[in-house]
Amino acid sequence: MVDHAAMPRARELPPIHRGDRGLPVLGRALDYARDPMVMFERQWSSYGEITPIRMIGRTWVVALGPDACEEILLNRQKAFANGPAWTYVVGPFFRRGLMFLDADEHLLHRRIMQQAFTRRRLEAYTTAMHPAIEDALETWGDATGFTAYPALKQLTLSIATDTFMGGAPDTSPAEMDRINRAFIDCVQSAAGIVRLNLPFTRWGRATRGRRRLERFFRHYLPSRRANRTDDLFSVLCHIESEDGERFGDDDVVNHMIFLLMAAHDTSTSTLSTMLQYLGQHPDWQQRCRDESLALGPRPTLAELEGLESLDLVMKECLRLRAPVPVVVRRATTDVDVRGIRIPAGTDVVVTPQFSHVMDTYWTHPERFDPDRFGPDRREDRAHHYAWEPFGGGVHKCLGMHFAGGEVKAVMHHLLRGHEWSVDPGYVAPINNHSLPFPNDGQPIDLRRRRQAVRGPR
Numbered sequence: 001m002v003d004h005a006a007m008p009r010a011r012e013l014p015p016i017h018r019g020d021r022g023l024p025v026l027g028r029a030l031d032y033a034r035d036p037m038v039m040f041e042r043q044w045s046s047y048g049e050i051t052p053i054r055m056i057g058r059t060w061v062v063a064l065g066p067d068a069c070e071e072i073l074l075n076r077q078k079a080f081a082n083g084p085a086w087t088y089v090v091g092p093f094f095r096r097g098l099m100f101l102d103a104d105e106h107l108l109h110r111r112i113m114q115q116a117f118t119r120r121r122l123e124a125y126t127t128a129m130h131p132a133i134e135d136a137l138e139t140w141g142d143a144t145g146f147t148a149y150p151a152l153k154q155l156t157l158s159i160a161t162d163t164f165m166g167g168a169p170d171t172s173p174a175e176m177d178r179i180n181r182a183f184i185d186c187v188q189s190a191a192g193i194v195r196l197n198l199p200f201t202r203w204g205r206a207t208r209g210r211r212r213l214e215r216f217f218r219h220y221l222p223s224r225r226a227n228r229t230d231d232l233f234s235v236l237c238h239i240e241s242e243d244g245e246r247f248g249d250d251d252v253v254n255h256m257i258f259l260l261m262a263a264h265d266t267s268t269s270t271l272s273t274m275l276q277y278l279g280q281h282p283d284w285q286q287r288c289r290d291e292s293l294a295l296g297p298r299p300t301l302a303e304l305e306g307l308e309s310l311d312l313v314m315k316e317c318l319r320l321r322a323p324v325p326v327v328v329r330r331a332t333t334d335v336d337v338r339g340i341r342i343p344a345g346t347d348v349v350v351t352p353q354f355s356h357v358m359d360t361y362w363t364h365p366e367r368f369d370p371d372r373f374g375p376d377r378r379e380d381r382a383h384h385y386a387w388e389p390f391g392g393g394v395h396k397c398l399g400m401h402f403a404g405g406e407v408k409a410v411m412h413h414l415l416r417g418h419e420w421s422v423d424p425g426y427v428a429p430i431n432n433h434s435l436p437f438p439n440d441g442q443p444i445d446l447r448r449r450r451q452a453v454r455g456p457r
């Protein structure tokens, strides 16, 4: 409980200026969809760090800058909850996934899921990933305007399915495409204005997508309950608490649906941004390729982590286009943040992506300049939360190290086997309705390199 009497008096939220109210019902939703950073910049200069905004029929609070983000994500006053805020944004489609749980229940489930992310397991996942990546990239031939984004999405979904559920042998490639579509529909529910299960609404598509995902995981449940294997699906089926409690079928299915979404959408976005910038910066592409060529075809996790240039490029791409540009929380009690009182019940938008482009912390933040993360500059050290693509606090991304290994493994194989270019003037048309993605599928001009690059079969 927060003892307000002991605290210096906080100011009330400033009123929204007449010109900032936006459209009826939608409020500023279209401004956000057009360019969230332009909208946040305007909020920042008009209101400061804690700013009210009208969107989709309600008033939100937007927290801008690393100090405000840190305070909310660390949640020392235990005044913010994930579940109700995320449920408002993406509806019931990822219900009871880890990110939607709060307090003790969240800690308990997180401790169990951490078993799937130990160093030993991450090393084993990396070893297992190489053949799948090589097989997928073998289908990437010479092509002008190759749309990398959907191809990457297919690849990362198949890696996540292999790694976290031990494969899906009864599911045809065509049905797997429908599973991929179902994930997309659930994520895109965030942009639904009409929140009703009707045939042509985003909400309706997400409802059907969720049903398909449930059928998919329930189909494999009996075999995972019957056999103990090394994947998370099986771990979730067999794990017991000290009192002998086990996850019921619903819990297992809910965790798997959220985890598979979290595990492939974000890596796809990171990879596609890296392809764009490396395509536009051939010097960096070659620098990364030279380091990958110096390694064997199937490096270990530690070797992948040692690819210095690729690491700088990944960090810079996560800065320039964070796959999760904002996260949300609901104030469960009146709470003061940076000297402003946020009333109980308010949904708060925390904005890592805005911190990533503030010129207080970054030199020429709009430029692709991976060396800013190098040992001589370390611009990310300007503030603990200046670079926060994986969030912070108790909900900090559980798959962060997995994502690093996966993204580097895919890039390693691509750099050894292919070259590509992107027009230096190209600006990705980002769709910001839900998690950001390039509307044009991220076209690249791709050429296969002629050397033998595969590991042994």
Ligand code: HEM
Residues within 6 Å of the ligand: 082, 098, 099, 100, 110, 259, 262, 263, 264, 266, 267, 270, 322, 323, 324, 327, 328, 389, 390, 391, 392, 394, 395, 396, 397, 398, 399, 400, 402, 403
């Ligand atoms: C570059 C890739 C990734 C990025 C940028 C990213 C980003 C994030 C962020 C910002 C959060 C915090 C959400 C919040 O605070 O409300 C989060 C949570 C989470 N992520 Fe990731 N993620 C990535 C990859 C992955 C992967 C590959 C997995 C699984 C293998 C994963 C699993 C999770 C889980 C389970 C949570 C919920 C943690 C909790 O609530 O305790 N993520 N991620």
